[in-house]
Amino acid sequence: MTTALLLTWCVGMLGRGFWTPDEPREADIAWRMSWQPDKAVPLLAGEAFCEKPPLLYWLAAVPIRLLGEKAWAARLPNLLYALLTAAAVGLLARRSLGPAAGVVAAAAVSTFLLSYQVAIWLATDAPLLAFVSIALLGAYRGFYAAQRRERLQGYLLMHAALGLGFLSKSAVAWMVPGLAIVTLVVWERRWRELVRWELYVGLLLQAAMIGSWVWFVYTGPDGGAHLKVFFWNNLVGRFTDVDAPGALHYATGHRNFPGKYLLELPLYLAPWTLLVLAAARQAWRRRGDSFDAYRPVRFALAASLPPLAVLSLAATARNIYASPALPGIALLLAWWAQHRGSPQDAWDARALRATAALLLLGTALCAVAVCAIALDGWSAVAAPADHVAISAAGRALAAPARYVAISAAGLAAAAWLAVRAWSAARSHVRRAQWALFLAYCALLVGPASQAYPKVDAWQNLAWIARAMQRDSAGRPLILFAPDETTRAIVDLYARTQVRVIPGPIDAQAASSLRAALTATPGSLIAAQLPGRTNDVAQKLKMAFGLRGDHPETPPAVDAPPPWAVAAQLRLAKRYAVPNGRRYALFESAESPPVR
Numbered sequence: 001m002t003t004a005l006l007l008t009w010c011v012g013m014l015g016r017g018f019w020t021p022d023e024p025r026e027a028d029i030a031w032r033m034s035w036q037p038d039k040a041v042p043l044l045a046g047e048a049f050c051e052k053p054p055l056l057y058w059l060a061a062v063p064i065r066l067l068g069e070k071a072w073a074a075r076l077p078n079l080l081y082a083l084l085t086a087a088a089v090g091l092l093a094r095r096s097l098g099p100a101a102g103v104v105a106a107a108a109v110s111t112f113l114l115s116y117q118v119a120i121w122l123a124t125d126a127p128l129l130a131f132v133s134i135a136l137l138g139a140y141r142g143f144y145a146a147q148r149r150e151r152l153q154g155y156l157l158m159h160a161a162l163g164l165g166f167l168s169k170s171a172v173a174w175m176v177p178g179l180a181i182v183t184l185v186v187w188e189r190r191w192r193e194l195v196r197w198e199l200y201v202g203l204l205l206q207a208a209m210i211g212s213w214v215w216f217v218y219t220g221p222d223g224g225a226h227l228k229v230f231f232w233n234n235l236v237g238r239f240t241d242v243d244a245p246g247a248l249h250y251a252t253g254h255r256n257f258p259g260k261y262l263l264e265l266p267l268y269l270a271p272w273t274l275l276v277l278a279a280a281r282q283a284w285r286r287r288g289d290s291f292d293a294y295r296p297v298r299f300a301l302a303a304s305l306p307p308l309a310v311l312s313l314a315a316t317a318r319n320i321y322a323s324p325a326l327p328g329i330a331l332l333l334a335w336w337a338q339h340r341g342s343p344q345d346a347w348d349a350r351a352l353r354a355t356a357a358l359l360l361l362g363t364a365l366c367a368v369a370v371c372a373i374a375l376d377g378w379s380a381v382a383a384p385a386d387h388v389a390i391s392a393a394g395r396a397l398a399a400p401a402r403y404v405a406i407s408a409a410g411l412a413a414a415a416w417l418a419v420r421a422w423s424a425a426r427s428h429v430r431r432a433q434w435a436l437f438l439a440y441c442a443l444l445v446g447p448a449s450q451a452y453p454k455v456d457a458w459q460n461l462a463w464i465a466r467a468m469q470r471d472s473a474g475r476p477l478i479l480f481a482p483d484e485t486t487r488a489i490v491d492l493y494a495r496t497q498v499r500v501i502p503g504p505i506d507a508q509a510a511s512s513l514r515a516a517l518t519a520t521p522g523s524l525i526a527a528q529l530p531g532r533t534n535d536v537a538q539k540l541k542m543a544f545g546l547r548g549d550h551p552e553t554p555p556a557v558d559a560p561p562p563w564a565v566a567a568q569l570r571l572a573k574r575y576a577v578p579n580g581r582r583y584a585l586f587e588s589a590e591s592p593p594v595r
Contacts, residue, residue: 001103004441005110009082011445012120014072016452019459020485020581023071026122028488030060031069040216041226044484045491045500048222050229052124053213055167060122069492075122081130082119086110088133089327092140093334096296101334107437109133109330114268116444118323124169125320131165132324134158135177136303143184143193144295152198159202163209170235176307176324183302256317261308268322269329271358271440276329278351279336286339296335303328337433352425352432359418359439363411366447370407373454403450410446414439458580461485465493468526471573471585476523478516480563481505486528486583499523505563513567517588525569529561529582560586 018024025044032043033054042049042057059077067073086106094102109115118125138161141154158177165173185193193199217223217230266273283297304325311321417439424432468477468490479490481503490498499520501512517523560571569586572593576582587593 001107001437004438004445005082005086005107008111008116008441008444009079009119011449011452012116013075013078013082015449017071017456017459017462018074018122019455020461023122024461024488024492025484026056026060026124027069027071027074028492030057030074030122031064031492033057034061034065038220040213040220045487045498046496048226048229050226051234052169053167053230055164056124056127059127071122075120078119078122078126081126082110084130085115085119085133085327088130088137089330092133092137092327093296093331095137095140096299096331097334097338101338104337104433105330105334108272108333109327111437111440112268112272112326112330113270114319114323115326118320121320123320125323127168128165128173129323129326131161131168132173132176133327134161135165135173136180136327139177139181140299142198143181148198151196152201155198156202156205159205160209163206166206166210167213170230172235172321172324175310176303176328179306179310180299180303180328183306184298187298187302256312256314258312260317261312261322264319265308265322268319268326271355271362271436272333274351274354274358275336276333278348279332281347282336282339283332296331300328300332300335303331337430348429349425352429352436353422355436356418356422356425356432356439359421359436359443360415362443363414363418363439366414366443367411370411370447370451373451403454407447407450410442410449413446414442417442458578460577461489461581462493464575464577464581464583465489467575468573468583468585469494472524472526476520478513478520478523478525480513480525480527481509482526482528485581486526490526510563510566513563517567521588523588524572525564525586527561527564527584527586529574529584531582 018027029042029044029049032046033039036043039054039058042052042054056077059080060074063073063076064070086109089109090102090106092102093105110119115129118129135158138154138156138158142151142158143154145151145154162173162177181193181199185191214227217226220226269276283301286297287294305328307325308322311317314321417435421432421435421439424435476499477490477495478499478501479486480501482490482500483503487500499516501509501516503509513525517525560569564571564586568589570589571584572587573585574582575584
């Protein structure tokens with residue numbers, strides 16, 4: 001199991017570049033952290049970025065400083081977070097259910113679709129999930145301890161992990177362990193637990209960890225304003241509408257609606273959704289078990305359902321916000337693996353067979369995706385190089401033998417293991433479970449390892465930034481209405497000193513642009529263009545002999561956007577990546593043309 005998990009993690013973490021959304025932004029902040037003198041406040045393109053505390057950036061800055069601003073270097077700490085998550089959840093299940101359950105829980109929490117996404121993504125959710133998992137282990141040890149020393153050790157572990165979780169993604173780290181303890185106190189009517197001093201003494205440890213960072217922020221430039229953004233706009237503002245400037249008005253983005261997380265939960269838990277449903281059914285059927293025997297189920301439900309209910313009340317919603325609830329669901333799945341019905345249980349066998357069928361369907365879809373990506377890569381190699389970025393990943397398709405061989409091997413292994421799981425579902429349940437696990441890992445290692453570098457060609461924003469820097473050398477550069485990704489790639493790959501005209505594109509932005517051009521004649525204006533080049537869906541239609549309604553490549557010349565026409569600007573250069581972002585440099589009609 002360990003080898004399979006390490007392979008899946010390494011493919012996702014180390015085998016691809018920075019992808020949107022968010023990763024280019026996080027990479028720039030971590031790169032800045034590797035050399036900025038003040039480590040308390042993260043900086044995005046030189047400006048304070050107070051959305052998240054700095055622990056992720058502190059740790060990512062170390063390999064960046066030693067190895068350079070490479071994507072795999074920035075994500076090296078993610079391997080540590082993934083290992084901590086698997087180890088903590090595995091130890092939790094081992095303590096409550098036994099050694100075999102520990103292995104199942106570690107495998108489950110590492111391979112849920114959402115937790116896999118969190119593990120391989122350069123974002124604050126990876127350390128948050130790791131430290132919440134450790135905090136749950138400590139909470140379980142403390143809550144169910146038989147002796148005072150063990151109780152104190154468990155709660156101290158919980159508080160130490162929560163302190164690190166806070167430094168990863170603020171007070172949201174407290175939500176899952178806090179709600180789990182309160183829910184268990186009510187469910188088991190153990191009111192005395194709330195007045196035990198061992199539960200609270202660890203707050204001193206948290207106060208020392210968090211307070212030290214808060215003090216350094218407060219004593220720095222604009223410390224009070226930064227703390228307000230950290231703790232009011234970005235924390236309270238995620239759950240409700242607060243009075244804030246437009247850029248700090250977080251409640252307007254990623255809008256939530258009642259039941260959103262429950263509707264999307266089956267996707268978060270893929271490919272084990274049906275097994276989790278079987279576990280929930282078994283938990284309901286065995287609700288009359290003895291108090292001690294049912295303890296892991298109570299803890300699993302207390303660590304997963306209340307957080308999802310609270311998140312459903314928030315003003316904003318993203319799938320990754322639900323990731324701290326996954327350890328509880330992994331524990332429930334491990335309990336089911338230990339306490340399912342008889343080997344001939346019809347419902348459990350159906351869940352296993354249906355999961356095998358879903359993995360077979362996923363294998364077929366992966367085969368289609370591999371073909372589509374290959375077709376897109378070959379067309380990208382032949383695309384006009386003057387306006388479309390062709391990365392080494394795209395050119396590698398000129399020798400497709402390895403791509404096809406490794407992808408085919410992974411697909412074949414996944415299909416064979418899924419068929420084995422189908423056959424063993426009734427008579428050899430444990431064998432079926434591990435066949436399903438290995439089939440999923442085969443998909444994440446085989447075709448994924450070959451697809452990720454090809455997708456890099458669609459995400460090659462570094463090429464755009466470096467080309468922009470080359471074409472604008474010696475002239476001032478103005479970024480017009482850039483988003484965070486644009487600011488990050490220009491700062492990371494082009495230049496650290498630019499003038500920014502913030503969005504949205506309106507009369508005020510147009511007036512600011514005219515003033516900037518007057519103040520710095522000869523400036524070049526960089527802006528993102530709407531739309532995407534090519535279309536992988538078009539390639540998929542071509543693969544099946546269908547006609548598409550859209551051109552394969554963008555037109556030779558784009559009409560300047562209205563704001564550029566109003567400012568009397570002409571198009572100087574265009575840049576694009578296949579199936580990705582498009583940018584342009586504009587210049588004043590009176591300026592000498594860019595060469």
